Amino acid sequence: MGSEITELLRSSSNDIWSRILNHPFVTELFNGSLPINKFKFYVIQDYNYLITLTRCQAIIAAKLEDPQVMRTVLELALADVSTELENYNKLLNRLDLRLEDIIKTKPSPTNTAYMNFLLDTCTLGTPYEGLVAILPCYWTYLEIARYHAGRLEANPVDVYRDWARVYLSP
Template structure:
């Protein structure tokens, strides 16, 4: 067991991947979404893929939870998984015209990302597996905070994507994401040097796959 790290997982992971985070914040998909100029067909395809993606994200969390010895952490992960799956219902309520269904086929980037964190959930340690899934939560919190800082001061009238922003910009969602962060920080503090290194690598790779996902969503329509 290593000594307690000088920085928590969240702080060091964000610092080491700051270039990728900035790239995601400035991605044309997200910039145009903020400005209410994103082509609706692009958003529709994104939502269809995210609808599928949320299923595997939920599965990964439950697999990780089943491997945890600490009952409190297991309970936290089950609660996070429940909240993750519930986003699908919110999607269908806000965006009835987006043809959300499990009958759609996953895109290449969606499959690459879900395969990545599902493999980690099955074959890696609890800490490493959660780090692989962590970008799914962390980057959305960062993006939404960025969007709210941009959109609300500009007072964009009739913002067509306000419903999507509202799904992620609320106290319940923030509490869920903060809970993931707390668990990841806890696991990082207890991990050895090698496992900590792998956690940071998995997080960074997850962000790279997020960028690939947005690239594809932006180019498909």
């Protein structure tokens, strides 16, 4: 990530990072052995999470005083609500999932708890507390994609390969 503080945070939590990077879901997804139903469940949960993330970004932006930082957060929200969700709509079609059904699907208890944490932090906290709360999503996905990038070409499941490549693109 680059700065001294992020390097310090990253190195002080190597055990957590190792568990994330080597989680069975992640390794199975990148090597192509993940059962498709697990991936579909994840996609449904993640779609609902992305809607909440976009709401959080809007809340954070509304609280910011600095117009440049506000603009950056709003651009992030726009990218998530347009590009990211557009990619998900294509993914849903490939997985024979319908957006209408996903919207009606109740998020899992774990996803609900995480989304509530983010909304509470962004609503009740400072904008910078909100930014800190949403940072792990971006950081973790980038680290996971980089760590497992070498496995993608050998991954026999096109939909997994295509999904993961998104997180390696600039």
